[in-house]
Amino acid sequence: MSLLLQVNQIYKEFLGVTAVNNLTFSVHGGETFGLLGPNGAGKTTAMRMIMNIIAPDQGTVLLNDEARAKIPNHRFGYLPEERGLYPGANVLEMLTYFGTLNNLSKRKAEVEAIRFLDRLGMVDFTDRKINQLSKGMQQKIQFVAAFLHDPDVLILDEPFSGLDPINQIVLREILEEYKKKNKILIISTHQMEQAEKLCDHICLINQGKVILEGNLNTLKRKNRENAYLLSSDEDLSFLKDFSELTILEEGNNTYKFALNDSKLSVSGILKKVEAQANIRKFEMMEPSLHDIFIQKVQEENGGQA
Amino acid sequence: MKNLFRIARWEFITRFRSRSFLFNTFVSPLLFTAVITLPIFFFNYTPEVSTKLVGVIDLSGKNLAKDLQKQLNRYYRLDNQSREYVVLKVSVDNSMPYNEALSEYKEAVAYKDSVTAVFNQIKRQRSEYYKNTKIPNRDYFLKTSYEKLQTSREEKELAEIELSHYKASLDSLYKREAQKMADSLLISDVLNAYLLFPDDFTRRGHLEYHSKNPGDLRETERFEKILQTIIIEKRMLEDRVARPKIKRWLSSISIQKYQLMPQGQTEWNFYAQFYGPLIGVFLLFMAIFTSGGYLFSSVLLEKSNRVIEILLSYASSRQLMGGKILGLGFLGLVQVLTWIFITALFAASDIIPVDKINYLSLANAFYFLLYFSLGFLFYGAIFITVGSISSNEYDAQQINQLLRTVAIFPVLLSLVVLAEPNAPFIQALSYIPFLTPSFMIMRIPLSSVPLTMDIYITVGIMIISIIAVILLAGRTFRVATLMQGKRASFSEVLQWIRVK
């Protein structure tokens, strides 16, 4: 039976401040769900509610139509945003402890811990104390703690922060592998490239409310904005005088622009440019998640102001 | 439920293996006990280990040494019943100057005796001449014998004066030589002290006490007391009071100290009675604040390094709190049982005389465990609340310090408790949950009446307070532990308590 996590109209308020405002989404097994949004948007709060660390004031979280509070915790795995471990504890002993808290036998927990540590290139550190490890290593230990017990729903709050590029790749590989088991993965991140590479489905929230939600590819297509990129070795500032286009971004003789009328063809413009400068690169822009994020959040905040 | 035990096990094991637990279980109680009991040993026991030699220089000629010895034997005996003091007459037999003076004195005595004999003979002759009127030449004889009598009387008086000079110089020589001897014996630690009785001792009652430490009040008091009776006896003899009468008048009193105990009368040993409960309070305090302190730092640590969030995603906050209380409470029990076991071991090997210290009983061991458990739960719940509310370690440690001060406060009143364990205000103070364990652990062994009623009342009060603080802790724990960065205001704390 395939998995389905439903978040229905969850609402949370802290001392008068609304942190999460009627958030609704659902995630299927095998899907990676990205919870995106600016600082203070309510991502961590939403995740904590899914993890049943805090209870929503209103709304429900269901896994296969079962209320979250009734589901044993070991079907969920969580990497909190704030990283921290017992500084004086022994790596393997602590991971085994966490494993047993999630209903693994001591033996099984030990085996799994060593397997994952090996995978992350840390098998030599099993007998070290936590405070003898670097910050990145400690973070890897935390990953192991989150998916040691092979949960059905894995929630990672900003998993990539603090990892070097190589470890980011290793982590992504592990997550891809996990996804293949048709399980649910929810991540939040501020690194849009990572989200783009990993997520199938995203939900952009701001001030506790959804402002954009859906399949990543669909969203991209919807937000295609007739934008083009032009760059040259020479000065292109004369582009600003062209009435048929709007400059979106500029920098270093590279300009990103959109046509004011989608019926216009770009070839006319290209000809006009070629007359004045050599074109080094020209391409049609697919909107990046980064652009969508910035555009939507600015729209949202601008609209409110 | 299983997670509760897993958490308990983890808390127990990680703390049990820590160095601080070892320190708090063995080193600090030992240090405390040593510091508190060392003075007793110095003050009370060391001087009595062996028999003491006391020298006597007696110029009074009343054979005081013998009387002194007799009286000392009567009052002071060592544990093995042999006498504590041995009186020794300081001898000058080996002193050259004294022996010379002595022989001169003896010559003078002999001379005086011979002169006296001559004088007496002349006197006798003359009285015969007086009585017998028929003797021829009686007048002549009377006349010449009178001259003889005069000269021999003069000789005799001169000899007597001379003899008294000899006697005086012999006495002062004796005093000097004997003291020289006694001092050297004192220096070489043969004598513990010596007493010098002047010739007018019985009249004036004045004597000298020489020792390396004349400040030793206990010794001088003993001699004063004994010599007082001796001198009174001598004076009575001088006044010709009949011996049987003297004996009756001077028959001594003796005080044996008893404390009324429920089990009947038992000999009262001040130090054991006082220091025992004091050590008891200290141990109780140690136990509560060792494991309670771990509870506190564990909450604080998990909050500050955010492990709390991982744990809360695996287990409920109730399991987490319950697990901590269970695990660390068990750790405290292990500590207390270790002490009870060590005490039992000491008792079995006769290092502690259990039969003389009647509060070392199984019942009191039970009360110790009882009040430890109550105190731990009470303070532990408060620690959890404080640990989860406070945002930084510094604030938290200050509150911790305050609680410790409150809990140890009864020790300051220990002297009052010792004098009157059931005074109304002590009783009232022991109903305050913060003070209950400390006060009760002192009162139970010290009280002469069973405190059954008070035990029921205080246990009741403690249980009610524990339920209240645990509810409070449970409510603040979950909400407050996720907060971070800023210090919680009082109104926020109130809000958390209301939050479901």
Ligand SMILES: Nc1ncnc2c1ncn2[C@@H]1O[C@H](COP(=O)(O)OP(=O)(O)OP(=O)(O)O)[C@@H](O)[C@H]1O
């Ligand atoms: N325990 C709490 N008590 C009070 N307010 C809180 C608490 N947790 C979060 N908030 C508030 O709720 C709002 C959402 O916070 P949240 O941590 O969910 O944001 P976020 O999207 O994770 O932000 P970031 O990207 O910075 O991690 C913020 O305004 C925050 O101040």
Ligand SMILES: [Mg+2]
């Ligand atoms: Mg966050």
